[in-house]
Amino acid sequence: MDSISTALLLLILALLCLLLNTSSSKSRLPPGPRPLPFLGNLLQLRSSKDLLTSLTKLSKEFGPVYTVYLGPRRVVVLSGYQAVKEALVDQGEEFSGRGDYPVFFNFTKGDGIAFSNGDRWKALRKFSLQILRNFGMGKRTMEDRILEEGRFLLAELRNTEGKPFDPTILLSRSVSNIICSVLFGSRFDYEDERLLNIVQLINDNFQIMSSFWGEMYNIFPNLLDWVPGPHRRLFQNFDRMKNLIALSVRDHQASHDPKSPRDFIDCFLTKIAEEKQDPLSHFHMDTLLMTTHNLLFGGTETVGTTLRHTFLLLMKYPKVQARVQEEIDNVVGRARLPVLEDRTAMPYTDAVIHEAQRFADIIPMNLPHRLIRDTVFRGFLLPKGTDVITLLNTVHNDPSQFLTPREFNPEHFLDANQSFKKSPAFMPFSAGRRLCLGESLARMELFLYLTAILQSFSLQPLGAPEDIDLTPISTGLGNVPRPFQLYLRAR
Numbered sequence: 001m002d003s004i005s006t007a008l009l010l011l012i013l014a015l016l017c018l019l020l021n022t023s024s025s026k027s028r029l030p031p032g033p034r035p036l037p038f039l040g041n042l043l044q045l046r047s048s049k050d051l052l053t054s055l056t057k058l059s060k061e062f063g064p065v066y067t068v069y070l071g072p073r074r075v076v077v078l079s080g081y082q083a084v085k086e087a088l089v090d091q092g093e094e095f096s097g098r099g100d101y102p103v104f105f106n107f108t109k110g111d112g113i114a115f116s117n118g119d120r121w122k123a124l125r126k127f128s129l130q131i132l133r134n135f136g137m138g139k140r141t142m143e144d145r146i147l148e149e150g151r152f153l154l155a156e157l158r159n160t161e162g163k164p165f166d167p168t169i170l171l172s173r174s175v176s177n178i179i180c181s182v183l184f185g186s187r188f189d190y191e192d193e194r195l196l197n198i199v200q201l202i203n204d205n206f207q208i209m210s211s212f213w214g215e216m217y218n219i220f221p222n223l224l225d226w227v228p229g230p231h232r233r234l235f236q237n238f239d240r241m242k243n244l245i246a247l248s249v250r251d252h253q254a255s256h257d258p259k260s261p262r263d264f265i266d267c268f269l270t271k272i273a274e275e276k277q278d279p280l281s282h283f284h285m286d287t288l289l290m291t292t293h294n295l296l297f298g299g300t301e302t303v304g305t306t307l308r309h310t311f312l313l314l315m316k317y318p319k320v321q322a323r324v325q326e327e328i329d330n331v332v333g334r335a336r337l338p339v340l341e342d343r344t345a346m347p348y349t350d351a352v353i354h355e356a357q358r359f360a361d362i363i364p365m366n367l368p369h370r371l372i373r374d375t376v377f378r379g380f381l382l383p384k385g386t387d388v389i390t391l392l393n394t395v396h397n398d399p400s401q402f403l404t405p406r407e408f409n410p411e412h413f414l415d416a417n418q419s420f421k422k423s424p425a426f427m428p429f430s431a432g433r434r435l436c437l438g439e440s441l442a443r444m445e446l447f448l449y450l451t452a453i454l455q456s457f458s459l460q461p462l463g464a465p466e467d468i469d470l471t472p473i474s475t476g477l478g479n480v481p482r483p484f485q486l487y488l489r490a491r
């Protein structure tokens with residue numbers, strides 16, 4: 001490079017720096033590390049093994065509210081229970097937008113419920129919640145669906161006959177089938193290729209999104225579109241899922257009867273027909289495909305991953321496992337499957353499930369939020385459109401909320417009388433306006449599956465319990481547990 005080009009480059013860099021700093025001072029942004037043009041704070045961020053560790057370290061230096069540049073994009077990061085709660089709950093409306101998340105957005109283009117904003121998001125969320133409730137979410141009918149699917153899972157588990165196996169696909173197929181039955185009208189046979197495809201594609205994408213490549217794609221999507229790597233599978237996998245859903249939608253259209261809706265897709269098709277004349281309607285083929293896709297993704301990998309983390313915890317702490325089984329035996333016995341009504345009489349089991357979710361912390365940085373208007377927050381003026389990362393991990397590890405946050409300790413959710421005790425800092429499903437849409441379904445699934453499994457089996461590790469490594473194999477969108485095998489001892 002000759003000296004004129006070098007000087008020109010330096011001048012441009014200096015101007016960009018100036019621009020970044022000027023806009024900060026106007027909006028009274030929170031403090032943060034000084035960014036470089038284009039790279040932002042990448043150098044500081046890459047000093048740790050993953051983005052979560054880097055962002056947590058920066059919060060120790062700059063406090064619970066700080067500004068960081070993920071490449072050229074400015075983001076405000078919130079850490080600790082108090083700051084996250086003030087944003088998501090106390091100022092929930094302002095923080096209710098969805099921030100940029102290219103690993104999803106570049107596929108859904110803002111058409112699905114989880115990555116849309118404004119009126120589209122409101123319309124899709126209200127409609128989806130209503131339909132899921134109509135099909136039983138949070139009610140007895142959903143409980144029956146889960147229990148039915150649970151019986152199929154138990155039969156599969158019995159077939160392992162005490163031999164070692166990896167539970168990943170087995171659990172995901174079963175969990176996925178529950179949301180599949182709501183979306184597509186019926187469950188799949190466990191060997192059905194469509195179900196196997198759904199589970200494998202989602203599992204692969206969750207792993208990529210939780211890896212270095214997924215994180216880098218979120219920071220430099222345009223650049224990484226040209227770079228080879230596993231991130232390129234993300235959109236191929238998503239396309240294959242979309243085709244699968246589109247095929248089912250076509251079948252639905254062929255036999256659609258608005259008077260007797262069979263499932264979520266039928267209801268959506270009716271809504272599309274009702275609003276056909278409205279040019280501003282948010283209900284059309286793209287929003288149907290992407291909303292179905294979001295529900296399928298959300299309803300499959302999250303619960304499967306939580307169950308795997310919980311299996312590891314129960315094997316590492318056999319006394320906890322034994323105490324849950326004792327409670328199941330006392331309250332339910334062996335003659336029938338556990339049902340939701342049993343939960344209030346099972347405070348220890350309830351506490352263990354909550355603690356497993358807190359400890360596993362499967363979406364540690366939440367999905368990004370965005371300010372929908374200029375907002376004063378803790379004395380800072382955050383401009384409309386600012387993306388916000390709420391570190392749920394720091395909420396779940398906040399020492400002001402949990403006595404021994406780094407330990408797996410069910411006592412975090414028990415009071416002095418050993419009754420179940422809620423914690424406001426329990427936020428695996430996030431909080432506020434964007435609270436996970438499937439929370440009540442997921443909580444039902446976790447309770448019914450775990451109790452049904454522990455009623456029939458003891459979970460046994462292949463090695464010594466103390467050798468079980470609970471640290472995730474990778475962290476990004478999710479905390480992915482290390483692959484493991486176990487065997488089941490019939491009780």
Ligand code: HEM
Pocket residue numbers: 098113114115125179294295296298299300302303306362363366367368428429430431433434435436437438439441442
């Ligand atoms: C243990 C299980 C689950 C966990 C830990 C979990 C966690 C989360 C989290 C952290 C968010 C982001 C919330 C935010 O932006 O503040 C979310 C959003 C969402 N989840 Fe879940 N989820 C689980 C299960 C499910 C299930 C079963 C479904 C399907 C019915 C589902 C559907 C969704 C949807 C559609 C959104 C987007 C909501 C929106 O943007 O308005 N999730 N979930």
